[in-house]
Amino acid sequence: MNVIEVEGLSKTFKFYRKPQGLSASLKNLWRRQIEYKEAVKDVSFSIEQGQVVAFLGSNGAGKTTTMKMLSGILHPTQGKIKVLGHTPSEREERFKKRFSILMGQKHQLWPDLPAIDSFTLCQRIYEIPTSLYKQRLARLSEVLSVSHLLDIQVRRLSLGERMKMELIAALLHGPELLFLDEPTIGLDFLSQRAVMRFLQQLVKEDNLTILLTSHNMADISALCERVLVIQNGQLIFDDGIASLQNSLGGLRRIHIESETPLHSDLLRRYGKVINNDIHRAELEVADGAANQVLQQLLNEIMIKDIRVSAPPLEDSLERLYSHQGQVA
Amino acid sequence: MSKYKWLLGMGLQKALAYRINYAVTIMAAVFPIALQWVLWQAIFNYTEADQLYGLSYSEMLSYVVLAALMAQALRTGFEYEMAEDIKSGGLNRFIVQPLSYFGFRLSVFIGTNLGYFVATLAVMAVALWVAVEYWTLSIELAHIALFVLSAIGAFFLQFMLFYLLSLTAFWLHEVWALFESVRVISLVLSGGVVPLSVFGESLEWWLSLLPFQYLIYFPLQTLTGVLSFEQIFFGLLLQFFWIGGLMLVISTIWRRGSRSYLALGG
Numbered sequence: 001m002n003v004i005e006v007e008g009l010s011k012t013f014k015f016y017r018k019p020q021g022l023s024a025s026l027k028n029l030w031r032r033q034i035e036y037k038e039a040v041k042d043v044s045f046s047i048e049q050g051q052v053v054a055f056l057g058s059n060g061a062g063k064t065t066t067m068k069m070l071s072g073i074l075h076p077t078q079g080k081i082k083v084l085g086h087t088p089s090e091r092e093e094r095f096k097k098r099f100s101i102l103m104g105q106k107h108q109l110w111p112d113l114p115a116i117d118s119f120t121l122c123q124r125i126y127e128i129p130t131s132l133y134k135q136r137l138a139r140l141s142e143v144l145s146v147s148h149l150l151d152i153q154v155r156r157l158s159l160g161e162r163m164k165m166e167l168i169a170a171l172l173h174g175p176e177l178l179f180l181d182e183p184t185i186g187l188d189f190l191s192q193r194a195v196m197r198f199l200q201q202l203v204k205e206d207n208l209t210i211l212l213t214s215h216n217m218a219d220i221s222a223l224c225e226r227v228l229v230i231q232n233g234q235l236i237f238d239d240g241i242a243s244l245q246n247s248l249g250g251l252r253r254i255h256i257e258s259e260t261p262l263h264s265d266l267l268r269r270y271g272k273v274i275n276n277d278i279h280r281a282e283l284e285v286a287d288g289a290a291n292q293v294l295q296q297l298l299n300e301i302m303i304k305d306i307r308v309s310a311p312p313l314e315d316s317l318e319r320l321y322s323h324q325g326q327v328a
Numbered sequence: 329m330s331k332y333k334w335l336l337g338m339g340l341q342k343a344l345a346y347r348i349n350y351a352v353t354i355m356a357a358v359f360p361i362a363l364q365w366v367l368w369q370a371i372f373n374y375t376e377a378d379q380l381y382g383l384s385y386s387e388m389l390s391y392v393v394l395a396a397l398m399a400q401a402l403r404t405g406f407e408y409e410m411a412e413d414i415k416s417g418g419l420n421r422f423i424v425q426p427l428s429y430f431g432f433r434l435s436v437f438i439g440t441n442l443g444y445f446v447a448t449l450a451v452m453a454v455a456l457w458v459a460v461e462y463w464t465l466s467i468e469l470a471h472i473a474l475f476v477l478s479a480i481g482a483f484f485l486q487f488m489l490f491y492l493l494s495l496t497a498f499w500l501h502e503v504w505a506l507f508e509s510v511r512v513i514s515l516v517l518s519g520g521v522v523p524l525s526v527f528g529e530s531l532e533w534w535l536s537l538l539p540f541q542y543l544i545y546f547p548l549q550t551l552t553g554v555l556s557f558e559q560i561f562f563g564l565l566l567q568f569f570w571i572g573g574l575m576l577v578i579s580t581i582w583r584r585g586s587r588s589y590l591a592l593g594g
Contacts, residue, residue, distance in 0.1 A: 073423050075587050093426040101424050108421050121338075124331040125427045 002082075003177055003209045004047040004070065009079035011040040011065050039065040041233040042079070047226075049176075052203055052210045054224035054241070058321060062233040063213045064103075067179050070211070071101045084177060097126055100170040104182035107162070108169055111155040115146075115165040118154070119172060126173035133172065140168045143198055160191030167195065171202070180212040184219055196222050217313040231321055245310045247320065250287035256280070256297065257305040270296065284311065331427065332435040339439020350444055354451065357400050364392045364521075381525040386463035391523050391548060393455050398544045399520040401448035401479070402486045406437055410494035411503045419589065430491070430578070437487050445483060449476070456551075468553055474560050475551035481567040482543045488574035489514065489539065495578065498585030519545030539574070542567040 016032045018024055040062045047053050057063050068074040069081060072088035072095070081088055086095035109118040123133045141147040144164040154162060163183070170178065180199075184192040196219055202208050203223075214220055220227070220241070227244050229237035237244065253274065256262065262281045267273050270293045271285035285293050290308055297303065343350070372385045380388060410433065413419045422429040459465045493510055497503050515521060517540035524532045524545050535541055546563050549555050555563065 068420075071424050073420050074589075091423060096424060096426040099424075103420075106417065106420060108425075121334075124334045125425050127331065127426075 001049050002046045003049045003051075003084055004045075004211070005080075005082040006046065006066075006070070007044045007080040009040055009043045009066070009069065009081060010038065010077050011062075011069060011074065012077045013037045013039055038233050040069070040076075040230075043230070043233075043235045044079075045228060045235060045238055047209060047211065049209050050203070050207045051226060052212065052224045053226045053228060054220040055211055055213045055228050055230065056220070056317060057213075057230040061230045063230055064181055066230065067101065067181055067211070067213065071099065071179055072096075073101075097173060098175060099177040099179065100173070100175040101179040102166060102170045102181065102183055104163075104185035107166060109154045109162070109165055112153060114151045115154050115157075115168070116150040118165075118169060119150075122169050122172045128173055132174075136172055136174065137168070140171055143201065144168065144194065160187050160194075163187060163191065163195065167198070174206075176209060178208055178210045180210060180214075182214055183212070184214060184216055192216065192219065199223055217317075221313055229317065229320055237320055241313075244316050244320075245313065247316050251284055251311050252287050252290040253309050253311050254283040254285060254290065254293065254297070255305075255307045255309065256283065256301070256303060259302045259304055262301065266300070332431050335432060335435035336439040336442075339436040340442060341439075343440040343443045347443075350447065353403070354400060354448070357396055361393055361396045364396070365389060368392060381523060383523060383525070386459070386465060387552065388523075390455070390459040390463070390465060391552070393459075394452055394548055394551070395520050395523075395544050397448055397452045397455065398479070398482075398548065399515060399518075401445045401452075402482060402543060403441070403444070404437070404486060404490045406433055407490045407494040407503075407507055410491070411497035411507075414494075414497040414585075414589070415501070419586075423586070430582070433491060434487060441483070445479075449479065466553070467551065470557075471551055471553050474564075475547055478542075478547040478550050478560075478564055478567060481564065481571065482547055484571050485539060485542055485567060485574070488571055488578065489543075492574055492578050492581065495581050495585055498581075498588060514540055514543070517541070518543035519548065523548075539570040542570055 013036070015035055015037060016028070017035055018028050018032075043062075043066065055063050055067070065074065069076050070083055070088055072091045075089045084095060084098050086092055088095065109115055110121075119133075119137060122128070123130070128136075138147075141150060144167065146161060146164050146168070149157060149161055149165075154165060157165065167183070183199075184195055187195065199210065200223060203210060210223070212219070212224065224241055227237065227239065227241050228235060229244075237247070254271070257280050259279075261278045262276055264273050264276050264281075267276065267281055267283055271283045271289070274282040274284050276282075283293070294306065294308070297306065368385070368388050371380065372388075378384060383391065413422075413429075419429065422432065456465075456467065460467055493507065494503075496506065500506065517524075517535060517538060519541055520543070524535055524541060527535070542563070546567065550560050550563070
């Protein structure tokens with residue numbers, strides 16, 4: 001079953017330009033130059049129940065705008081959206097009770113109150129039966145290990161703790177669909193990991209559907225099976241995460257650590273040298289050649305440690321973005 | 329429904345926490361009242377008139393005091409919070425949660441202001457009692473009952489007016505000047521400073537076409553027995569229509585505004 005269906009979605013923003021200086025401000029009083037920006041252009045995709053999908057793109061590519069349209073915050077200029085069978089821009093109560101949206105930079109908890117008070121408000125707003133509410137709150141706060149912080153003013157919590165509280169607030173009503181916009185922004189890596197591990201568990205146990213934007217590739221590769229890439233408002237990639245990595249043309253990275261100095265001249269014979277700091281080097285080779293290169297390297301160099309990996313996702317993305325830039 | 333009741337309770341709790349704040353504002357209202365008192369005393373002494381604009385000295389003074397208190401009872405403040413919500417994207421939360429923004433604002437308004445409203449009515453009752461004793465002003469019980477009814481109407485009418493005003497933040501980026509001007513104009517046009525009869529008959533007639541007089545002038549006229557029962561019922565009906573009419577306008581404007589809403593931030 002498709003949880004999200006998007007067809008030909010577009011959003012155009014109207015804005016004014018004001019050149020620097022007072023005279024320009026005065027001119028603007030009389031006549032303002034209206035310009036239009038197509039933030040999202042003719043985007044179509046669908047997401048099945050239980051899928052965890054990453055939504056990638058550089059700043060201003062249209063990710064957040066799309067998410068806002070999917071959650072009903074913004075009205076689309078054109079196109080059709082069905083989310084959980086509803087049209088989001090109609091903003092029906094029944095629809096709102098079935099999803100949650102969490103924006104890393106926007107908070108729904110009241111900073112002056114302890115989190116528990118905001119949770120009670122959530123219970124009221126979503127009309128969650130008390131027993132179910134207590135059960136969910138106990139489980140979520142235990143898994144995220146914040147049970148002892150519930151009665152502390154939210155503004156006194158650390159960023160990571162606050163994010164965990166926001167997650168709890170977003171999940172108390174048992175949503176089937178979760179929009180996460182930069183959920184780990186500003187968190188240290190321990191908190192990032194805790195949040196990601198928790199989301200993984202949630203997906204497994206509750207069959208939750210998640211659409212996630214993040215600039216953190218570790219988040220993406222840990223959690224997502226599928227990647228949507230948006231660039232200049234257009235969808236330029238929609239496939240599994242493995243195929244995004246393969247989009248580089250099936251490359252492999254060989255990481256070598258050696259007792260003896262490594263010479264780039266020698267390494268260059270096997271593949272492209274990504275970096276080399278004498279005792280440690282990284283080599284890029286074609287997927288099919290990796291085996292052969294490994295054997296030859298083992299014969300020629302005193303190797304302390306050697307390991308093969310896929311090139312980082314960032315590389316695939318960078319190539320995807322720049323390629324698209326050339327086309328446009 | 330229960331969520332709005334709960335929000336109302338939260339608002340009431342907040343108001344109780346800030347009760348000192350309220351006492352201070354009531355005290356502060358003493359100064360403009362004293363100023364008017366001195367002013368009208370001087371005018372009556374100077375002109376040596378028995379009546380000015382159809383009101384005797386004692387009637388004028390009690391009107392001025394009661395009107396100032398009534399204006400206190402109707403104070404708002406949520407319009408700035410609303411403008412901020414609209415401007416900085418705080419509305420997003422309400423759009424994605426099953427909670428109506430109008431319902432939220434109304435519940436919190438009732439919750440926070442109910443205490444002030446009742447307390448101010450009590451202060452007014454004391455002032456009235458003093459006036460009745462001191463100036464032998466006659467007030468009928470039926471008029472007091474009808475006044476309470478019209479005061480409750482004024483409470484909701486005030487909410488509608490300022491809610492509607494706040495919606496301008498969808499299109500305007502700086503609202504402070506507008507809010508303050510409307511607050512002052514509304515205070516004058518509602519009879520919160522002087523009785524509307526002061527403005528002359530023709531202007532008073534024009535003002536009767538606006539909703540403002542149902543905030544202060546009409547309730548006080550009801551109280552002091554200037555109006556016949558027929559006029560009072562007619563006035564209550566019009567007040568009710570203004571509340572309903574403004575609600576319709578609000579929902580239309582809200583629909584248009586939230587369509588053009590940019591959902592900034594995040």
